Amino acid sequence: MNFPVRLAINGYGRIGRCVLRALQESGRGDYYQVVLVNEPSDLDSMAYLTRFDSTHGIFPGDVSAEDGHLRINGQKIRVTHADSPEAVDWRAEGVDYLLECSGQYGSREGLMRFVGAGCPRVLVSQPANSAQDVDATIVHGVNHESLHGGETIVSAASCTTNAIVPVLDLLDRAYGIRHALLTTLHSVMNDQPLIDGYHHRDLRRTRSAMQSIVPVSTGLAQGVERLLPNLAGKVQAKAIRVPIHNVSAIDMVLNLRENEGADAINALMRDATEIVPGLLDYSDNPHASIDFNHNPHSAIVDGSQTRTNGDGFANLFIWFDNEWGFANRMLDVLDCWVGKREQGGAAARR
Incomplete structure (x- = not known):
């Protein structure tokens, strides 16, 4: 593969914008070039929300909109506003990898629509509907070495899975886990309204996000078991949305x-x-959640909150930036995938 690798982003919301920004802040510019972004919103709004971010601050570079393109630090990125994979001419931009960040595609049938439309490889920013819907579900630091480079569709799992699976894996290898109960305290998300409204089939999610602590459903236990099958049947999980904008x-x-x-x-x-x-990462300082805004780690163990009772019971507390940490892990998975594909190509040429 020739460098830079040509990337496209489908869905330019919180994760899509964080991924593009993380590419800039991580110094990967020599290896990757974003050539196309597909997002239903208008171009001026896209440029504005790239430049000014209420959570992560002003973009550390130049951002503008011109002639159907985002211009980021002098580089032009074509922008389309299609509502289906087939409506974008991905082939015309020579896309090598698509970063699917819309959250709308979880089945293999849906994801293969991008492949059929000209994206040869798709990295998904959410868990697939089932393990069989993707070629691999990867949590970087746990099973990234299982990539071989020939995959077509890869999932980067979820922000919570990336935060908890490395910690559970360490503890299970060291001490053995009989059972685990996980409670996620998650910042608000855009499937919640600011004020009560007819917003969701889950009646709890019709309530004001910024006025209440809201229990919601979660697939975290299934996500853990998908990555750590030895813990199958041993993990239960629940999730509670809390009225802060970021960090969980x-x-x-x-x-x-x-x-x-x-x-x-x-x-x-x-x-x-x-x-x-x-x-x-690890810290035992007296923290509040804001301390971890824009933190790129998958998880930060708060040692000041670790408790045990001598009967095999332990209680740990894990912080994570659910936006920025996950965006950086997506890029780590991409790095590994590209690297494995390069190794495979080199081996074939030999």
Whole structure:
């Protein structure tokens, strides 16, 4: 493959914009070039929301809109406003990888529409409907080495799965997990209204996002089991939306096979930060959620909140930026996928 790798983004909402910004802030400009963005909204709004972001601040570079293109730091990106994969001429831009960030496609049938329309490989910003709907579901730092480069559709899982699976994997390998109960405290999302309204079939989600703590359904337990099949039947999860704009947390209650104190568990977490740099972090400072806004790690273990009772029970608290951390993990998965494909091509040429 020739560099830079040509990328397209479908869906330019919170994750789509964070992915483009993360490409700029991470210094990957020599390796990737975004050549097309498909988003139903108008171009001027897209440029404005790229430049001015209430959560992550002003874009660290130049942003403008001109003649059907976004211009980012001097580079022109073609913009289309189609409502279906087939309505975009992806082939004309020579797209190598599509980053599907709209959240609207979870089945293989739906995702293959992009392939049929000219995107040879698709990286999805959400879990697929089932494991069989994608060629691989990847949590970077846990199973990214399983990529071989020949995949067509890959899922980067979810922000919560990326936050919790590396921690559960470490604890299960070290001590064995009998059971786990996970409670996600998640910042508000755009499927909630600002004021009460007819907004969702889940009646709780008809309530004002900024006035209440709102329990919602979650597929986190199934996502964990998809990545860590040895924990099948051992994990339960629930989720609660809380009225903040960004940064979420997971409260973990574990029944471990081995009795370990809080100090030993925290030492394991501290040491793990060196295994895959940039993936996990650890702190025992007295934190509030705002401290982790724009934090690129998948998870930050708050050692000040670790508790044990001597009977195999442990309680850990994990912070994560559900937007920025996940956007950076998508790019890590992309890096690995491209690298494995390059290795495969080199081997074939030999």
